[in-house]
Amino acid sequence: MEKLLKLNPQYPISIGLILMGVGGIFFDVTSEIGLGITLLGGIIMGAGAIIGFIQTKGDKKPPL
Secondary structure (H helix, E strand, C coil): CHHHHCCCCHHHHHHHHHHHHHHHHHCCCCCHHHHHHHHHHHHHHHHHHHHHHHHHHHHCCCCC
């Protein structure tokens, strides 16, 4: 879990965006492959966003 939270969130977000773009452009969403690739990209992108949120939430210091 520690290694996962040290991951730079830009990598999974960008990989997820690329996968969603590939799934949306080259495959039809009504096909199972296109829907699967689009959903996989969305899940990866969401995981990167959650990792980034946890990292920024842990970095905040209380006001003086």
